[in-house]
Amino acid sequence: MQLYPHQQKLIDENPAKELLVWEMRVGKSLPASIWIDMPCRSGNTYIICLKANKKEWERYNTKATVLTKEEFKKIAHTIENPTAIVVDESHYFASPLFLKKRSQLSVALYNLIKKYPDMDVLLLTATPIRQNAWSLHSLLCYIGIYYDWKVWRDTFFELKTMPYMRFPAWFPKKDWREKLIPIRDKHCNIVSLHDVVKDLPLPEERIIKIKNKVVVGERWTDEHKEEQKGKVQEVLNLGYKKLIVVAFYTEQIDELAKELSKEKPVYILDGRTKNADEVKTQAQQADECYFIVQASMGFGFDGYMFGAIVFVSMMHSIVEYIQMTGRQRHLQHIITPQHIFLIGGKWDSRILSSLKKNESFNPHAY
Numbered sequence: 559m560q561l562y563p564h565q566q567k568l569i570d571e572n573p574a575k576e577l578l579v580w581e582m583r584v585g586k587s588l589p590a591s592i593w594i595d596m597p598c599r600s601g602n603t604y605i606i607c608l609k610a611n612k613k614e615w616e617r618y619n620t621k622a623t624v625l626t627k628e629e630f631k632k633i634a635h636t637i638e639n640p641t642a643i644v645v646d647e648s649h650y651f652a653s654p655l656f657l658k659k660r661s662q663l664s665v666a667l668y669n670l671i672k673k674y675p676d677m678d679v680l681l682l683t684a685t686p687i688r689q690n691a692w693s694l695h696s697l698l699c700y701i702g703i704y705y706d707w708k709v710w711r712d713t714f715f716e717l718k719t720m721p722y723m724r725f726p727a728w729f730p731k732k733d734w735r736e737k738l739i740p741i742r743d744k745h746c747n748i749v750s751l752h753d754v755v756k757d758l759p760l761p762e763e764r765i766i767k768i769k770n771k772v773v774v775g776e777r778w779t780d781e782h783k784e785e786q787k788g789k790v791q792e793v794l795n796l797g798y799k800k801l802i803v804v805a806f807y808t809e810q811i812d813e814l815a816k817e818l819s820k821e822k823p824v825y826i827l828d829g830r831t832k833n834a835d836e837v838k839t840q841a842q843q844a845d846e847c848y849f850i851v852q853a854s855m856g857f858g859f860d861g862y863m864f865g866a867i868v869f870v871s872m873m874h875s876i877v878e879y880i881q882m883t884g885r886q887r888h889l890q891h892i893i894t895p896q897h898i899f900l901i902g903g904k905w906d907s908r909i910l911s912s913l914k915k916n917e918s919f920n921p922h923a924y
Contacts, residue, residue: 562889564749565589572596575701577648577681579746582884584754586682590644591618599678601641606630606667608647610827610834611858615646627651627663634666642678643670647857649683649877651700652693656707664696671700684884685877686746689918690714690730691738703745713737735916751887761883761895765910766792768902778905778921782871785902786810789870790817792900798865799846804882806853806871814870818848827859828852856882866896872909874919 561569568578568589580586594603603622607615615624622642625633627650645651645667653661655668671679679701686694691714695705714737715728731737742748752758773784790813793803803818805811808828815824825841827834829852838859841849849864853873861867867886873879886895901907905921912919 561589562754564754568747569593569596572598573680573747575679577683577686577697577701577746578749579683579686579742580749581751582684582881583887583889584749584751585889587615587618587646590646590680590682591615591620593680594622594642594644595620599642602637602639603642604630604637604640605644606646608650608858610838610855611646613835614858631663631666634670637670640670640674640677642680644680644682645700646682648681648697648700649685649688649693652683652686652688652696654692655696655699657692667700668696675702685880686742687735687738688877691734694738694742698745701745754889755892759892759894761886761897763897763899765899765901768792768900770902772903778924781903782905783807785904785906786871787902789900789902790814793818793848793868793870794821796866796868796898800844800864801848802861802864802867802885803848803850804853804856804867804869804872805850806873808852810871811850811852814848814850818850821848823847824850826850827855829855851882853882854878856885859885860888860891861885862888862891862893866898868898868900869910870900872899872906872913872919874909874912876913876916876918879913 562585565585565588569592578586594605605615605620605622605624606627607624609626609628612624612626651664651667653664655664671677681697681700686697691710695707695710698705711728714731714734716731717726718729719726768788770785770787773781775781803814805814811826811828815826818824823844825837825847827837831837841847842860842863856878864886867882873882883897886893899910901910908924909919
């Protein structure tokens with residue numbers, strides 16, 4: 559398979575440690591599979607990925623051992639003399655490394671790299687910056703770029719006392735993101751779709767407002783669930799032959815599946831799906847269908863063959879939003895992505911507003 563120029567450049571430069579911040583659909587997996595098998599890395603090599611993407615990585619038939627992130631966490635302490643590692647969707651390993659509450663996943667990777675500093679490391683992610691500046695700090699540590707964590711904390715955070723908290727806590731400064739961008743640009747290998755495809759069409763977006771009775775609940779989620787009424791019919795009214803249907807709540811997924819299956823085949827990708835790779839393939843190859851995807855699972859599949867993505871209820875994470883909205887992008891199939899948002903009330907509006915500001919939704923802000 560012929561590589562695109564940005565992919566060939568990675569192979570030609572052959573970095574020992576690199577953080578690839580390549581936008582979704584520009585093709586990270588293929589050059590990563592070539593990089594891991596280069597003769598200079600022969601030996602004990604690993605590819606770490608999400609469970610839903612394991613079979614896809616195995617199809618590259620590299621010499622590396624392919625592990626899900628859960629499998630890696632269990633056996634990381636037993637790995638000996640690794641020569642190289644590829645970490646796909648590495649933002650899942652980007653929890654703070656030097657605070658009291660540390661992710662076991664992040665600690666497992668950090669300890670392995672610390673034990674074997676000569677191991678080559680290739681990190682893949684489209685979203686190295688998440689809810690705050692700690693995510694990039696951790697990813698940089700993995701490729702051997704260390705900023706003093708206390709200086710980093712003082713640069714991007716401020717100690718504040720809040721009325722609902724017993725003790726002061728560190729909160730991101732208002733300009734933390736603006737300060738962080740130059741550091742990202744300095745240390746990361748960045749490629750966007752616009753770098754690869756000229757005149758890339760922007761997504762077309764449509765908001766459909768649904769009138770629902772305003773209900774005051776004890777919790778905001780009670781009110782939000784009331785806002786989901788009437789959305790099944792709106793999905794049916796859209797008239798697309800093939801449609802990706804995004805939903806946040808499990809019970810909503812079940813309701814959508816029950817009603818939509820009366821019209822055409824339904825495929826479901828959520829936390830309960832055991833054969834995710836097979837389900838994704840069946841949905842992609844179907845002549846017509848509804849492909850219901852849980853909001854947190856918008857990764858690892860092509861969606862250019864679907865007419866649109868309809869957000870029945872949205873994810874709260876900006877990373878998950880970016881992942882899902884990129885499904886209809888593909889280097890060899892350039893289309894204008896269609897995004898449809900069903901808004902049933904104030905909470906739907908607030909979630910969408912946060913995501914459009916490139917921020918994760920925080921219900922406690924209201």
